[in-house]
Amino acid sequence: MKLLFVAAEGAPFVKTGGLGDVIGALPKSLAKQGHEVAVILPYYDSIDAKFGDQLEDCFHFSVAVGWRQRYAGVKYIERDGVHFFFIDNRDYFYRGSVYGYWDDGERFAFFQLAALALMEKIDFIPDVLHVHDYHTGMIPYLLKEKFHWINAYKGIKTVFTIHNIEFQGQFGPEMLGDLFGVGAERYEDGTLRWNDCLNWMKAAVLYADRVTTVSPSYAEEIKTPAFGKGLDHLMRMESGKLSGIVNGIDTDLYNPETDGFIPYHFSKDDLTGKAKDKAALQEKLGLPVRADVPLFGIVSRLTDQKGFDLVVNELQHILQKDLQIVLLGTGYSDYEQAFSWFASQYPDKLSANITFDLGLAQEIYAGSDAFLMPSAFEPCGLSQMMAMRYGTLPLVSQVGGLKDTVEPYNEYTGQGTGFGFAEFSGYWLTKTIEKALYLYYENQDAWRILQENAMSRDFSWDTASLAYNDLYYQLV
Incomplete structure (x- = not known):
């Protein structure tokens, strides 16, 4: 099976939290199971500083961000059996940090549009396209509403993972035309609208074929007003395609028998x-x-x-x-x-x-x-x-x-x-x-x-990834 991950961060290249850990470990585990796996990430200045001399410059192309034509360079590296592609644009991603800028909406709108265009250019049309958190939440919508005319894309199934429902990506509705180059019909009929804003996470939940979050209990909690951050009604409505899968950890890295950071090693048999x-x-x-x-x-x-x-x-x-x-x-x-x-x-x-x-x-x-x-x-x-x-x-x-x-x-x-x-x-x-x-x-x-x-207890990604493996096979 061909699997493509699109996310705003991924270890070891760039990581601010648990999302980065997942993108660093899950694709690697799935590749070990025999799948053909690729990941698309933004190319931040921090990646250039640490890994720039290891990456291959492939080509560049132009991305239409509304009325703007934006440069998108493509860099590549294979690591642990996974194909990593990076979208390069210095104006958007050489900022010193991953998030927290006034134009984050435009930055990640560009990234999503570039990632969707890149699939055809690198001839990697996945069976399952797995996107993560609001930064890539518009991709399932765009795939069905903007890029539906591309025959090669018609069979792609999408999975959206919520790592934290608190961050939903809420922007003005003018973004649909100004950045994504689509009409406002789905906003005006309420599909993409929440609290008089364009809500990227709502779009992802409605348009993805499956929605996951990072534990079974959290999947139940976000259906309630106490934890749903205003989207609990949507999670209840779409509960048929919502499931929770617990993350794993890198058990090679976090190993008391080999950890290079600790002065003395030990095991459960000898403490x-x-x-x-x-x-x-x-x-x-x-x-x-x-x-x-x-x-x-x-x-x-x-x-x-x-x-x-x-x-x-x-x-x-x-x-x-x-x-x-x-x-x-x-x-x-x-x-x-x-x-x-x-x-x-x-x-x-x-x-x-x-x-x-x-x-x-x-x-x-x-x-x-x-x-x-x-x-x-x-x-x-x-x-x-x-x-x-x-x-x-x-x-x-x-x-x-x-x-x-x-x-x-x-x-x-x-x-x-x-x-x-x-x-x-x-x-x-x-x-x-x-x-x-x-x-x-x-x-x-x-x-x-x-x-x-x-x-x-077995918290390895090799075990945790089996649930994702089953989910992908259910889709295709």
């Missing part, structure tokens, strides 16, 4: 190295080196979505307990300042590292006993899976992908891979921390069983 990693992390960050105290790790953006309003409000109480916390992340300034202040008041209990450091992140995954991730909503989440790979037990709110990947400890059966709380409140966060502390201090044998359970 000696993990104890040494804990001591090394405590020493490195200026915490008392104590084997007997549970060390809680946090690697996260410090935002409300990640639940840090709960954490900050409860931190005074939490730090009265016999524990240590290591935090790594940046985000809202109020939360950065709060953690820094508490670290100054409790230097033996809290190390606040307001930055991002990939090596330190791996050391935290490996050296911590538990991993705190109390998200208000979490479409999938990857950190909890990474933590489990290192025998670090996640303590999570039971939403979205966290609910699907972390089995809360059952004190009666001894089963579980971490700890969870169902009611999103500071009270239940603190009570769940207390439950984890009790188990750590009173029943190390049970704690060890949870670690073994967590490290035995």
